[in-house]
Amino acid sequence: MLEYHKGDFSDQDAMEQALAGVELCFHLISTTIPSTSNLNPSLDISSNLIGTLKLLEVAVRVGIRRIVFASSGGTVYGPPQQTPIPESHPTNPTCSYGIVKLAIEKxxxxxRFMYGLDSVALRFANPYGDRQRIKAAQGAAAVFLSKALRGELIEIWGDGSVVRDYLHVSDAVNSLLAAAMYVGNTSVFNIGSGQGLSLNELVSAISFELGRPIEVVYRPRRSFDVPCNILDIQMAASELSWRPLVAFSEGLARMRRTLTVL
Amino acid sequence: MLEYHKGDFSDQDAMEQALAGVELCFHLISTTIPSTSNLNPSLDISSNLIGTLKLLEVAVRVGIRRIVFASSGGTVYGPPQQTPIPESHPTNPTCSYGIVKLAIEKxxxxxRFMYGLDSVALRFANPYGDRQRIKAAQGAAAVFLSKALRGELIEIWGDGSVVRDYLHVSDAVNSLLAAAMYVGNTSVFNIGSGQGLSLNELVSAISFELGRPIEVVYRPRRSFDVPCNILDIQMAASELSWRPLVAFSEGLARMRRTLTVL
Structure with a gap:
């Protein structure tokens, strides 16, 4: 049975109605993205952190067994001291988005400690894939591909050397399901492709997929972009028996098929 | 020149007037203590975390050079994997108070990264000393000593084996001054006595100071009390040239002199 409830995350009564009788909750809500979160950190905190606290209160009241939370492998660590980045890496976020994700994990x-409410936090790399929004301030793979398809100029912040870890949406979904079923004591997992791709390599991959050259313009780098982010996914492999299955070239081809019909 | 401004921490205009022309700000405000913070984490977040964000916005606007922040060595780490606890120890707070202190550090x-606003966070152990409030829900040294002086029964949560690191207030003040003057790149320091004292040892020390036995009753332990907390203070010693100077027996004797005149 699928029920659809539309409501405000901060409306605790609506949340309580929606969650009555629910055993498992996937918490995927965020009102901000990394690049906007620093414009108004107070709003980021009140909507996402306090919103989540209200969810936790409801979860204890209605007897939810487990919360699977979408955290952020791209922002909680800050500038990496090593790559790939293990879960035990120091956490020094350079944006409010990452600080709030980290505080939610805490x-x-x-x-869990106080009320026995079970939870698993998945620190996602950069998800991309079929039917992704293309008019957005995040999601380089989808934005670049759609611009290339429309013959528009691609803008890159910085020199294109910034490396990210692109995770196909179907692999992300599989990790959420694995976290829901997980039996064990680990509560925080990196979820990524395990591989890094620079923005310039991303453009090359799109160019290869489309079979033609792509025009790029370089803009000044953004201060909150960490230079490199590749997640160590050994823990998820050993504990969740989860591995990414979709190679980037394959994921790109699949995304292209959904974009060309737009 | 000393000016005294009384106002609400959440009143950004009042804060801006009070801080105009100020170069150095000691941020010692908290509306909660560890034991109360879990009763209403949302309030803890909105008053202390969002309050501090408002302070940071003002600090950037009025051109404050450095903020010295009173963080919490007793709560940010959670159950210790080793003692003494170095600053690099994992941070798994078991109370909202510790999560908020940690989020403020982030x-x-x-x-610092975005706006060049300099800051030093001092993770204090358990401060105690002259003129400490004795009618309070925290501060075992002062509460126990005053009860013993009045001949009242001392209540201990748990079996008295809980170990804490008691820091004399004059040593805490010296560390704040050292942090204000500090030239260097370290931004988080443990500040403690470097030594642990169990609650039972605390009672013995008070008994020795007063020269008579003390009556104690043991209550069930509280879930948010970590069993042991002793801070590694090597970083403060080498970077801030700071060391605790007041031995516990001496601090206790000094505190007794201020309490007996109450």
């Missing part, structure tokens, strides 16, 4: 751990 | 780092 409250999840506190609720 | 925002201080972000503001």
């Amino acid at each position: 409250y999840l751990a506190m609720y | 925002y201080l780092a972000m503001y």
Whole structure:
């Protein structure tokens, strides 16, 4: 049975109605993205952190068994001291988005400790894939591919050397399901492709997929972009028996098929 | 020149007037203590975390050079994997108070990175000393000593084996001054006595100071009390040239002199 409830995350009564009788909750809500979160950190905190606290209160009341939370492998670590980045790496976020994701992880751990509310946090790399929004301020793979398809100029912040870890949406979904079924004591997992791709390599891959050259313009780099982010996914492999299955070239081809019909 | 401004921490205009022309700000405000913070984490977040964000916005606007922040060595680490606890120890707070202190440290780092606002966070152990409030829900040294002086029964949560690191207030003040003057790149320091004392040893020390036995009753332990907390203070010694100077027996004797005149 699928029920659809539309409501405000901060409306605790609506949340309680929606979650009555629910055993498992995937918490995927965020009102901000990394690049916007620093414009108003107070709003980021009140909507996402306090919003999640209200969810946790409801979860304890209605007897939810487990929360699977979408955290952020791209922002909680900050500038990496090593790559790939293990879960034990120091956490020094350079944007409010990452600080709030990290604080939510800590409250999840506190609720586990205090009230026995079980939870798993997945620190996602950069998800991309079929039917991704293309008019967005994030999601380089989808934005670049759609611009290339429309013959528009691609803008890159910086010199294109910034490396990201692109995770296909179907692999992300599989990790959420694995976290829901997980039996064990680990509560935080990196979820990524395990491989890095620079923005310039991303453009090359799109060019290869389309079979033609692509025009790029380089803009000044953004201060909150860490130079490189590749996640160590050994823990998810050993504990969740999860591995990414979709190679980037394959994921790109699949995304292209959904974009060309737009 | 000393000016005294009384106002609400969440009143950004009042804060801006009070801080105009100020170069150095000691941020010692908290509306909660560890034991109360879990009763209403949302309030803890909105008053202390969002309050501090407002302070940081003002600090950037009025051109404050450095913020010295009173963080919490007793709560940011959670159950210790080793003692003494170095600053690099994992941070798994078991109370909202510790999560908020940690999140504030992360925002201080972000503001340093984004706006060049300098800051030092001092993770204090358990401060105690002259003129400490005795009618309070925290501060075992002062509460126990005053109860013993009045001949009242001392209540201990748990079996008295809980170990804490008691820091004399004059040593805490000296560390704040050292942090204000500090030239270097380290931004987070443990500040403690470097020594642990169990609650039972605390009672013995008070008994010795007063020269008579003390009556104690043991209550069930509290879930958010970590079993042991002793801070590694090597970093503060080498970077801030700071060391604790007041031995516990001496601090206790000094505190007794201020309490007996109450």
